Amino acid sequence: MKDREKILKFFAAGGDEAKEMAIRLLDLADSVERGRPFAVGPFMAPYGRQIGQTIAAHMKTVTSAGFGGFHEAERVRISFKSNDYEGPVDYGVSLLSVTWDGRYRLIGHRDVLGSLMGLGIDRSILGDILMQGSGCQVICDKTMAGWLIDNFHKVAMVPVEVKEIPLSEIQPPKQTAKEVRATVASLRLDAVGAAGFGISRSKMAQAVDDERTEVNWVPAKSASQAVKPGDIISIRGRGRIEIVEQTGVSRKGRIGLLINRYK
Incomplete structure (x- = not known):
């Protein structure tokens, strides 16, 4: 695959776990490109879906999907399927x-x-x-x-x-969310996370520094990194929040957000 090193370099920025996932999935995708009708990887963190989709988009000869037993599963097995293959994929x-x-x-x-x-x-x-x-x-x-x-x-x-x-x-857990409406000065991770989790901005920043925070299942880079609607922020031991939408901007320039908090 001609873009292998480029993809590896990109995901390596997310840490050792992201790099290891990328290596495994690139090898699987290569095996399909070399003639296998499909290939399925081990169970991975949710970030594996994004890595698989990125690889498939660069290759253009395969498609990628994920399955973990039910639709909302967090840990999933990522598959690659040849565009020429029309049969089923056995996720095992x-x-x-x-x-x-x-x-x-x-x-x-x-x-x-x-x-x-x-x-x-x-x-x-x-x-x-x-x-x-x-x-x-x-x-x-x-x-x-x-x-x-x-x-x-x-x-x-x-x-x-x-x-x-x-x-x-299978009996998937019932997802219950608390709706949080808040205004923040900016779409920085520490500001949005503090509002969503109901903690101080300094505690949110500390959770990032302690490497307990993930954005879209990838370790947070810094408290100042930008987030946006659709992003999922999780803190180990506190659950996760989803930024549902931006609801507007006040006269003083504060940004209104609708956030779902899950425990």
Whole structure:
């Protein structure tokens, strides 16, 4: 691919994780260009969709898509398909049901993920983990489903039962958003983030400096970077906000925004 180094250089600016994702996806796209009808990568952070689309736009001989078990999935498997191929793409996704004694309702997402990673597996075989009270659903690579059933027995020392169920039985989380209307002096990340999360501008800047903040699933570069309607800002431990629209400009030049905040 003639633009490989150019694409790598662009995404490398987003950090080591973005660069590694770009390398993996470029290799997949190259394999399709060399004759494979389609190729599917491992589960990736949402930013993988943007990388895949950028690569496909430069190649023009392939198309890129992502699938993580349901439409709103965050972690997805990115595919590349030859423009000459009209068949289906097998994403190789399985759904596991994990249940435990209902008395242990304090088990959370972090406990489940930690126990899974404690098995020595790679994060890339796991999609989203959907919590459901005294249980959860785990989206995973189909080739690892049987191994997980045989080896995943406990979460935080609590025994669990694991079984594979049809993907049609997936229960996506209900997205609830708090609508926030605010005015900001500028569309800087620290200003918009502070308004959306309801924190001080200095705390927002600190969250950026501590590398806990992402814009569109990419680590934030600085508190002063510009954001715009459609962008998603997330802070580890605080959730995320979406800039829905710019509602106008006041006489004093302050910018009105409609923001959705998700926890």
